[in-house]
Amino acid sequence: MGRRVLYGVYHWGLGHATRSLGLIRALLARGDAVTIVIAPGAGMRLLQSELGDACEFYPFPDTPAPFSRYPAIFYLRMTAAMPWVLASYRSEHHLAERLVVERHFDCVVSDSRLGLWSRAVPSYCIFHSIHQRVPFFSSFTEWFVEWGQRHLLRGFSKILIPDVAEAGGLSGWLGHDPVFDWGEGRLVYIGPLSSAPRIDVEQDIDVFFSVSGIEPQRGLLESLVLQALPKLSGKIVVTLGRPRDEGRSRVVAGATVYSYLDRQRQAEMLNRAKLVVTRSGYTTLMELAGLGRKALFVATPGQSEQEYLAKFHRERGCVWSVEQKHLDIPRDLERARAASGIPRMDVSASTGNFLAAIG
Numbered sequence: 113m114g115r116r117v118l119y120g121v122y123h124w125g126l127g128h129a130t131r132s133l134g135l136i137r138a139l140l141a142r143g144d145a146v147t148i149v150i151a152p153g154a155g156m157r158l159l160q161s162e163l164g165d166a167c168e169f170y171p172f173p174d175t176p177a178p179f180s181r182y183p184a185i186f187y188l189r190m191t192a193a194m195p196w197v198l199a200s201y202r203s204e205h206h207l208a209e210r211l212v213v214e215r216h217f218d219c220v221v222s223d224s225r226l227g228l229w230s231r232a233v234p235s236y237c238i239f240h241s242i243h244q245r246v247p248f249f250s251s252f253t254e255w256f257v258e259w260g261q262r263h264l265l266r267g268f269s270k271i272l273i274p275d276v277a278e279a280g281g282l283s284g285w286l287g288h289d290p291v292f293d294w295g296e297g298r299l300v301y302i303g304p305l306s307s308a309p310r311i312d313v314e315q316d317i318d319v320f321f322s323v324s325g326i327e328p329q330r331g332l333l334e335s336l337v338l339q340a341l342p343k344l345s346g347k348i349v350v351t352l353g354r355p356r357d358e359g360r361s362r363v364v365a366g367a368t369v370y371s372y373l374d375r376q377r378q379a380e381m382l383n384r385a386k387l388v389v390t391r392s393g394y395t396t397l398m399e400l401a402g403l404g405r406k407a408l409f410v411a412t413p414g415q416s417e418q419e420y421l422a423k424f425h426r427e428r429g430c431v432w433s434v435e436q437k438h439l440d441i442p443r444d445l446e447r448a449r450a451a452s453g454i455p456r457m458d459v460s461a462s463t464g465n466f467l468a469a470i471g
Contacts, residue, residue, distance in 0.1 A: 114143030115218035118211055119167075120204070120361070121150040122176040126324055126353065127140070129155035131274065132238070133162055133375060134307045136465045138164055144284070147215070149228060150174075157355045164376055172207060174200065174225065177439070201264065208235075219346035219470060222268070229267040229464030235322060236470050237268040240275055240394055241286045245416035245460045258291050270300050272308030274398065274462065277301040282397055282457070283423040285389055286417065300469050303462035305395075306402035310378035318346030318447060320385035322378070324353040327410045333436060337389070340441035341365040349381055387448055389441070391434060392422035397454070404456025408435035408448035430454045 117139055122128040129150070136159075139146050148165045150156045151174040160169060186340050204227035208220055212230040220235040222228040229235035244257045272296065275281040282304055285299050288380055291297065292333055340350065340362050348367035357371035373381065382388060382403055390396050392409035394417070400407055409425070411418035413436050422433035432448035434440075 113146060114139075116216060117144050117146045118208065118215075118217040118220045118228075118230075119146050119148050120208075121155060121227035121432075122223040122224035123151035123155050124326060126155055126355075126379065127157055127393040129158045129222045130307055130375070131305045131398065132464055133159065135238075135307060135466055136163065136167065136223075138467055142467065147211075147217070149225070154353075154355050158375075169262050170211070172204065174204075203227045205267070216288060221470060226264045228459040231267065234269045234470070236272055237265055237266060238272045238274060238466075240273055240283050241417060242271070242273070242288075242290050242294070243286050245420045246440060257290055259393070260291055262294055268298075268437055269403065270298055270469060272466060273299060273301050274303065274394075275301055276303060276307045276457070282401055283394065285419070286420065290292070298419070300465075302465035302469055304388045304401055304457055304459045305462050305466075306459045307375055308382045308398045308399040308402060310403055311379065311383045312385050313381070315386050317346060317349050317381065317384045318386055319344065320349050320381045320388050321350040322353070322381075322390040323351065323386060324391050324393070324396075327468040329412050329414075329436070333391075334437070335440055336441065338364060338369070341367045341369075344445070349385075351381070353470065358427065384400070387445065389445070389448075391458055392425075394419040394421065397425070401457040402459040404453060406448055406451060406453040407431045408437050408444055410439055413437070416422050426451075 114176060120134060121132050125135060129390050136146055146165050148159060148168045149172050152171045155169065158168065204225055208228045208230045211217060214230050217231050220228060220230050223238040242258060242261060243254060256419055273287050275283045275287045281287060321337050323337060324330060325333065330353060337350060350367055350369040352371050352375045354371045360371040385405065387406045388400060389408045392411045409422040409424045409431050425431045426433040429452050431454060432451050434444050434446060
């Protein structure tokens with residue numbers, strides 16, 4: 113008989129739900145019973161549509177998401193919201209302790225929900241940013257932020273980093289070179305995670321636009337993409353990242369536009385695409401590395417991690433990236449085609465490494 117696993121998923125965007133999907137399926141395949149803690153929203157709908165009744169879902173609020181169309185306002189709102197963020201960590205920690213006792217869970221796995229851990233059972237956090245980029249960055253803020261994150265993650269038995277251990281890797285400085293001692297064997301590099309397996313299909317799509325992100329930024333990028341379609345040639349496919357409207361599609365200026373694609377169809381499009389236009393979220397980056405694709409990155413404004421990853425891989429010559437406010441799609445597509453593309457990485461062992469790490 114398998115174990116009972118309490119699995120938490122962070123709710124900003126679809127990336128955490130996407131990368132956790134393969135891990136949850138692996139837990140189910142080995143006979144574990146999984147209960148998923150996630151805030152109501154697009155991520156929950158994605159997991160419910162993919163997993164059906166194979167898992168129990170426990171809706172529970174996550175940290176505030178005070179997004180704005182203006183990055184400066186987002187940073188101000190996020191700073192003002194910090195007391196509520198810390199309160200949310202305490203709240204989900206109390207939830208984990210209660211559920212472990214009441215439902216006899218054997219372990220806790222948390223994809224970036226920093227409060228979801230228990231003193232009673234082993235707890236594991238999937239987390240790729242032991243460092244964080246913040247406004248007014250300096251060596252002092254680097255030190256302070258890592259110290260704060262190490263403190264917040266103190267209750268987890270292991271931190272599972274979905275990257276290679278070699279310096280740089282996919283996450284660059286974010287996931288490597290800690291300043292502090294995190295504890296012997298606590299930082300475990302399990303390798304990049306991808307739910308987009310490589311399949312043998314013709315690369316017959318010239319450009320695949322994958323629109324995503326938290327509102328209002330998702331909608332702003334959608335508008336820019338749809339406005340640019342009449343200026344583009346070749347076979348173009350667009351997904352707008354709206355799970356509520358799954359199944360809807362239309363033709364716009366010769367391009368096929370889907371409101372939403374499930375994971376199987378999304379993986380198919382990524383395999384067929386010669387070039388992908390997308391956010392520079394870490395989950396997307398791992399999927400593109402698993403396939404070895406050229407990309408145009410448009411970081412979500414105000415999300416410093418995406419901005420760092422876009423710059424890091426642009427400076428390597430792998431992709432082209434541009435700020436959303438400066439996006440000129442016909443021009444930037446040509447620059448992205450001239451980049452070398454993200455080098456293909458082996459992601460086949462990562463799920464097994466995850467299962468081995470949690471026992």
